[in-house]
Amino acid sequence: MSAGQPVTALFGRGPEQRRLGDFVESVRNGGGAMLVRGEAGIGKSALLRDTAGIAAARGMRILRTAGVESETHMPFAGLHQLLLPVRAEIGELPAPQRDALGAAFGLTDARVPDRFLIALAALNLLGEAAARSPVLLLVEDAHWLDRASADVLAFVARRLDFEPIVLLAAIRDGFHSPLDEAGLQELFLDRLDDTAATALLDAYSPALAPAVRTRLLSEAAGNPLALVELPIAADKQSGRGALPPGWLPLTTRLEQTFTARMSGLPSITRTMLLVAALNDGAALSETLDATAVITGGPVTLADLAPAASARLVDVHEAGLRFRHPLMRSAIYQGASISQRHVGHSALAQVLAGQPDRRVWHRATSTPRPDEVIASELEAAAERARRRGDRLSGLAALEHAARLSEVPAHRCERLVRAAEHAAELGRRDIAVRLLGEAEPMKPSAQQRARMVWTRESFEDGIRDGSAAARSLADLAETMAAEGNTDLALKLLSSASLRCFWAHTDDQSRQRVVTVAESLPIDDLDGRLLTILAFAAPIERGKVVIDRLRYLAAHPTGGWQAARLLGSSALMVGALDLSEEFRAVSVPALRAQGRLSGLARDLGAQAWSAVRLADLSVAIPAAEEAVRLAQETSQPLMHALAQASGAMLAALRGEQDRVESLAASAEQMALPIGAVPVLATVQLARGLAALGQGRYADAYDHLRRMHDPADPAFHLALRCFSVAELADAAVHSGQGRAIDGIVAELETVALTTPSPALHADLRYARAVLADDAMAEPYFEAALGADLRRWPFVRARVQLAYGEWLRRRRRTAESRAPLRAARETFDALGVIPWGDRARKELRASGESSRSRSSEARDVLTAQELQIAQMAADGLTNREIGEILYLSHRTVSSHLYRIFPKLEVTSRSALSTALRASAG
Numbered sequence: 001m002s003a004g005q006p007v008t009a010l011f012g013r014g015p016e017q018r019r020l021g022d023f024v025e026s027v028r029n030g031g032g033a034m035l036v037r038g039e040a041g042i043g044k045s046a047l048l049r050d051t052a053g054i055a056a057a058r059g060m061r062i063l064r065t066a067g068v069e070s071e072t073h074m075p076f077a078g079l080h081q082l083l084l085p086v087r088a089e090i091g092e093l094p095a096p097q098r099d100a101l102g103a104a105f106g107l108t109d110a111r112v113p114d115r116f117l118i119a120l121a122a123l124n125l126l127g128e129a130a131a132r133s134p135v136l137l138l139v140e141d142a143h144w145l146d147r148a149s150a151d152v153l154a155f156v157a158r159r160l161d162f163e164p165i166v167l168l169a170a171i172r173d174g175f176h177s178p179l180d181e182a183g184l185q186e187l188f189l190d191r192l193d194d195t196a197a198t199a200l201l202d203a204y205s206p207a208l209a210p211a212v213r214t215r216l217l218s219e220a221a222g223n224p225l226a227l228v229e230l231p232i233a234a235d236k237q238s239g240r241g242a243l244p245p246g247w248l249p250l251t252t253r254l255e256q257t258f259t260a261r262m263s264g265l266p267s268i269t270r271t272m273l274l275v276a277a278l279n280d281g282a283a284l285s286e287t288l289d290a291t292a293v294i295t296g297g298p299v300t301l302a303d304l305a306p307a308a309s310a311r312l313v314d315v316h317e318a319g320l321r322f323r324h325p326l327m328r329s330a331i332y333q334g335a336s337i338s339q340r341h342v343g344h345s346a347l348a349q350v351l352a353g354q355p356d357r358r359v360w361h362r363a364t365s366t367p368r369p370d371e372v373i374a375s376e377l378e379a380a381a382e383r384a385r386r387r388g389d390r391l392s393g394l395a396a397l398e399h400a401a402r403l404s405e406v407p408a409h410r411c412e413r414l415v416r417a418a419e420h421a422a423e424l425g426r427r428d429i430a431v432r433l434l435g436e437a438e439p440m441k442p443s444a445q446q447r448a449r450m451v452w453t454r455e456s457f458e459d460g461i462r463d464g465s466a467a468a469r470s471l472a473d474l475a476e477t478m479a480a481e482g483n484t485d486l487a488l489k490l491l492s493s494a495s496l497r498c499f500w501a502h503t504d505d506q507s508r509q510r511v512v513t514v515a516e517s518l519p520i521d522d523l524d525g526r527l528l529t530i531l532a533f534a535a536p537i538e539r540g541k542v543v544i545d546r547l548r549y550l551a552a553h554p555t556g557g558w559q560a561a562r563l564l565g566s567s568a569l570m571v572g573a574l575d576l577s578e579e580f581r582a583v584s585v586p587a588l589r590a591q592g593r594l595s596g597l598a599r600d601l602g603a604q605a606w607s608a609v610r611l612a613d614l615s616v617a618i619p620a621a622e623e624a625v626r627l628a629q630e631t632s633q634p635l636m637h638a639l640a641q642a643s644g645a646m647l648a649a650l651r652g653e654q655d656r657v658e659s660l661a662a663s664a665e666q667m668a669l670p671i672g673a674v675p676v677l678a679t680v681q682l683a684r685g686l687a688a689l690g691q692g693r694y695a696d697a698y699d700h701l702r703r704m705h706d707p708a709d710p711a712f713h714l715a716l717r718c719f720s721v722a723e724l725a726d727a728a729v730h731s732g733q734g735r736a737i738d739g740i741v742a743e744l745e746t747v748a749l750t751t752p753s754p755a756l757h758a759d760l761r762y763a764r765a766v767l768a769d770d771a772m773a774e775p776y777f778e779a780a781l782g783a784d785l786r787r788w789p790f791v792r793a794r795v796q797l798a799y800g801e802w803l804r805r806r807r808r809t810a811e812s813r814a815p816l817r818a819a820r821e822t823f824d825a826l827g828v829i830p831w832g833d834r835a836r837k838e839l840r841a842s843g844e845s846s847r848s849r850s851s852e853a854r855d856v857l858t859a860q861e862l863q864i865a866q867m868a869a870d871g872l873t874n875r876e877i878g879e880i881l882y883l884s885h886r887t888v889s890s891h892l893y894r895i896f897p898k899l900e901v902t903s904r905s906a907l908s909t910a911l912r913a914s915a916g
Contacts, residue, residue, distance in 0.1 A: 445481065492529065562588075604616065681700045748760055827852060863881065868895075870908075
């Protein structure tokens with residue numbers, strides 16, 4: 001085979017080559033990402049190398065990184081390698097992003113922010129590089145990337161649609177990577193067919209004896225690397241072509257071939273290869289110096305020449321690279337444990353100036369507990385957390401526990417590691433660590449922390465009452481011991497039990513009693529949240545009064561606003577909830593806290609939908625769904641989908657209602673996630689109301705008020721009374737809900753919930769006998785509804801309908817007209833159409849509803865258009881939405897013609913016009 005001939009041509013990879021070539025070519029119209037998957041030795045690396053050649057011929061810039069098994073604990077190692085060629089351009093980034101990358105790469109001592117801010121910085125840095133020429137990102141052995149780098153690349157991969165950037169990542173079949181969850185295209189490489197396998201074997205080993213050739217084809221089973229490497233091993237063992245033992249997994253056989261190729265190398269070369277295999281860096285100086293420590297004599301590059309001649313490694317100025325990951329694995333597996341310990345010890349000595357790498361090698365070099373090393377690992381864990389790599393910090397803390405000489409220290413480190421695993425959402429690791437700590441006689445406070453850690457994965461699902469009481473009892477004990485913060489955490493978990501699952505009155509009261517006994521400020525947001533989630537009715541007045549005070553006297557910054565926004569939503573102060581979210585959401589964006597942002601956006605979407613504030617609800621719901629999925633929060637994803645279904649119902653998008661509702665319900669039903677199920681029924685009820693299917697609407701909404709139904713929710717049912725009354729009246733079931741309304745009238749005596757009282761005013765009017773209804777309508781319209789325009793318009797519509805039925809046709813037109821105008825301005829199409837129909841029946845025609853921005857733009861386009869109209873630059877919008885500024889520009893390129901405008905100033909005018 002000629003040196004210039006592409007290897008893949010002989011691998012029989014023509015179709016795969018063409019697909020990757022076409023994918024790279026698509027960079028002209030926007031980029032993308034693809035995973036190349038297959039077993040070890042299947043040709044992933046060769047295919048990526050050929051694709052790099054194609055890209056280079058087209059003038060693309062190529063950036064490379066590779067995962068290394070021994071570097072998986074080094075935070076951002078893979079990302080640093082990828083971005084190293086463009087590091088000089090970091091200075092062009094906005095300051096927060098520049099600082100984030102500097103902290104991640106250890107260039108500053110600053111605490112690393114959330115990894116998503118680092119990810120945005122990486123995206124923009126690559127975008128700046130791609131502005132000069134299209135970029136190809138190649139990631140080999142992505143399954144061995146450190147988790148921090150893999151998370152960043154998954155973030156970047158999702159956002160390349162409008163960038164001249166292509167990412168290709170090779171992943172070994174059977175391994176997991178965060179890139180698997182990014183929803184990327186995949187190219188699976190299967191084994192070669194007989195014809196291609198024969199061609200490859202003959203090209204590399206044309207002089208094989210027929211019997212050996214036949215056996216090799218059988219042993220290799222179409223694996224390209226085996227077809228190349230097994231003949232070399234056979235020839236090295238015997239001139240007659242003896243083969244390594246068969247009937248072993250193919251990867252093991254390949255590792256044996258590499259081990260066999262080391263057998264004739266000089267002793268010093270074999271030592272150097274082992275050191276290189278153990279090293280978590282590629283610097284030649286480290287390998288040379290550590291080998292010298294082991295051998296006690298001088299070591300030079302010449303000592304590596306035999307390994308290069310045996311095609312085991314490539315040596316260049318930047319360092320040493322194994323020609324295939326299996327070569328590194330084979331050398332590692334072929335060494336004894338004592339040899340590995342010696343190698344790690346030598347590396348620790350030469351890495352004295354790099355404490356984090358040094359301590360890992362020290363830890364790996366010792367076979368027995370060592371409290372000094374354990375303490376150093378504990379310090380390394382904290383440094384890793386400061387750099388934003390919680391997973392590496394977790395690994396260091398867990399290893400510190402393994403090396404602990406004092407049982408009490410080991411127990412504490414295991415508990416702390418489990419807490420860190422919980423923060424990362426790694427239930428598997430947390431459960432395992434807690435199981436190891438359990439037999440070690442943890443203290444009472446450690447046991448309480450262990451309970452809270454387990455609770456962090458439950459989200460209050462199932463067994464709500466017993467668990468809530470148990471958590472409250474434990475919180476009371478912790479408070480008595482002076483640990484108020486832990487008590488609050490336990491009570492927060494208990495209150496979430498009350499929110500997510502059916503919980504009896506006694507259990508909820510127990511949570512409230514313990515919470516109100518704690519020595520904390522009455523205005524503490526943590527306390528208000530516990531009260532709001534555990535007893536939204538019984539403590540509704542207390543919570544609302546304190547929320548109103550805090551809204552007028554803000555304190556505690558965005559952290560307090562997050563808690564207060566959740567509290568306001570639970571007690572029906574939806575306008576206050578939006579007010580607090582307006583503080584917390586921008587702060588979460590600025591700090592890259594996308595997990596928290598997904599939760600806050602989901603809550604913001606829920607309250608905005610109920611207020612019919614679609615300019616807020618549309619982008620919040622879409623972004624909440626996307627971010628909840630991206631940050632692996634299935635419950636929040638389902639709740640955001642259910643909120644999106646309510647939004648679709650208000651807009652008259654019937655197919656979308658059922659699609660989102662069914663998806664949310666599918667996730668929620670098996671685990672009894674009551675808030676999701678309640679929201680699904682509310683969405684279906686709204687959709688049926690919008691279509692005039694009142695009997696169906698009644699059936700859906702009635703379920704929310706049946707304590708035996710999975711969709712019954714103590715708090716959320718209070719926000720659906722108006723819809724239920726509307727459905728009942730129009731389906732002839734008005735009297736059937738007398739008991740429900742009477743019960744909620746009693747509830748209203750306890751809580752001043754604005755949402756509940758607004759709904760009850762409406763229900764009283766529409767359910768009253770015709771002769772008695774007018775005072776109720778007047779009372780409903782006389783309430784202060786300035787911040788609740790949809791609620792007011794709904795009353796106006798019902799009043800107009802009532803007046804027309806009473807043959808007061810001329811009087812009916814004014815409230816009907818006002819309702820129509822409000823519904824049109826809000827964008828709630830079915831309700832606007834209903835008002836038009838009533839007006840036609842009264843003898844007044846209505847102009848057609850004009851198309852609005854939210855009708856022609858996607859949710860993200862609407863969000864970008866709103867920000868651009870407010871005067872934000874593309875870069876500022878990108879920083880807020882975690883997009884590159886070029887992606888924002890591409891969106892605006894599509895937005896302008898949709899709105900028939902050509903400038904930002906005209907965009908602002910178009911949005912104002914569409915808003916009414």
